[in-house]
Amino acid sequence: MEQPFLLETRSLSHRFADGAAVLNNINLQVPAGAVYGFLGANGAGKTTTLRLVLGLLKKQRGEILLFGRPLESNRLQALSRIGAMIESPSLYGHLTAAENLQVLQKVYRCPEARIAQVLEMVGLAATGNKKAARFSLGMKQRLSIAMALLHEPDLLILDEPTNGLDPNGMIEVRELLLHLNRQHGITIAISSHLLGEIEKMVSHVGIIHHGSLLFQGSLADLQQERAAGARMILKTSDRQKTMAIMQAQGMQATFSQDAFSLPMPGPEATALLIRQLVGQGVDVYELSPIKNDLEAIFMDMITN
Numbered sequence: 001m002e003q004p005f006l007l008e009t010r011s012l013s014h015r016f017a018d019g020a021a022v023l024n025n026i027n028l029q030v031p032a033g034a035v036y037g038f039l040g041a042n043g044a045g046k047t048t049t050l051r052l053v054l055g056l057l058k059k060q061r062g063e064i065l066l067f068g069r070p071l072e073s074n075r076l077q078a079l080s081r082i083g084a085m086i087e088s089p090s091l092y093g094h095l096t097a098a099e100n101l102q103v104l105q106k107v108y109r110c111p112e113a114r115i116a117q118v119l120e121m122v123g124l125a126a127t128g129n130k131k132a133a134r135f136s137l138g139m140k141q142r143l144s145i146a147m148a149l150l151h152e153p154d155l156l157i158l159d160e161p162t163n164g165l166d167p168n169g170m171i172e173v174r175e176l177l178l179h180l181n182r183q184h185g186i187t188i189a190i191s192s193h194l195l196g197e198i199e200k201m202v203s204h205v206g207i208i209h210h211g212s213l214l215f216q217g218s219l220a221d222l223q224q225e226r227a228a229g230a231r232m233i234l235k236t237s238d239r240q241k242t243m244a245i246m247q248a249q250g251m252q253a254t255f256s257q258d259a260f261s262l263p264m265p266g267p268e269a270t271a272l273l274i275r276q277l278v279g280q281g282v283d284v285y286e287l288s289p290i291k292n293d294l295e296a297i298f299m300d301m302i303t304n
């Protein structure tokens with residue numbers, strides 16, 4: 001039977017020698033063909049997870065499966081199918097893009113023609129004699145991605161590849177990754193703390209918080225989950241009357257910082273609420289849904 005996940009972890013946990021557990025039972029599932037966004041704030045445990053997956057850290061508890069087989073019994077073969085960028089790019093500034101790639105091409109012993117191919121794939125084919133030190137940060141990131149692509153991997157694992165980039169650089173990298181996924185069929189796992197940025201490119205999301213996976217699924221699943229828990233903000237001129245009217249309608253509202261927050265009612269219940277408020281002389285200053293993007297979902301998930 002074909003294994004549907006290129007990367008999977010089961011109950012992966014980790015503790016550094018000097019401290020508390022940093023990963024608790026992480027069950028990542030990266031389907032073939034996905035762009036999987038691994039989201040979490042700084043220190044949530046993304047890099048530790050990715051380092052474990054690549055065998056850069058010694059596994060303590062749980063299982064890691066790459067291409068459907070345990071990492072430990074299949075390490076070299078699995079890693080030969082993975083391109084990774086974990087730490088910030090280590091490029092030779094005094095070399096051109098092609099020369100940087102030549103260094104690795106000799107290590108990997110892949111055909112020299114592959115260099116021109118990957119330069120083309122990442123949009124650096126026209127950089128000629130320009131030294132890497134003079135590249136923009138976005139170009140440097142793309143060159144690092146070219147390095148990760150040199151041995152024709154099926155899976156790219158990128159730790160915060162848009163970190164430190166300006167908006168144009170982020171767009172460049174995002175478009176490149178989408179191109180690699182759609183045109184070259186490469187599955188991508190990308191970590192980020194930039195929620196708005198990643199939302200535009202991922203098909204699947206895993207959200208990690210304090211070492212635990214809070215959510216995993218497709219972007220559509222996440223939005224659905226969010227819609228089920230959608231809330232709205234209500235500001236009026238009279239707190240007591242408003243609360244009484246809402247309670248009479250069976251609405252569970254909370255009040256803080258001069259506004260009510262309540263589960264999004266249906267259109268009829270909303271209309272009735274407004275009619276009753278106005279009918280009892282209460283002015284409605286604001287009635288608005290809480291922003292429904294990944295950022296809001298994430299905030300919801302980490303504050304609840």
Ligand SMILES: Nc1ncnc2c1ncn2[C@@H]1O[C@H](COP(=O)(O)OP(=O)(O)OP(=O)(O)O)[C@@H](O)[C@H]1O
Nearest residue numbers: 016017018022040041042043044045046047048049
């Ligand atoms: N070598 C180490 N020794 C001890 N603690 C560590 C080590 N590396 C990471 N940590 C701790 O483990 C936790 C998770 O760190 P990790 O780097 O995995 O988070 P992250 O989500 O990748 O965040 P960032 O984006 O800041 O790298 C943090 O509390 C961090 O301080």
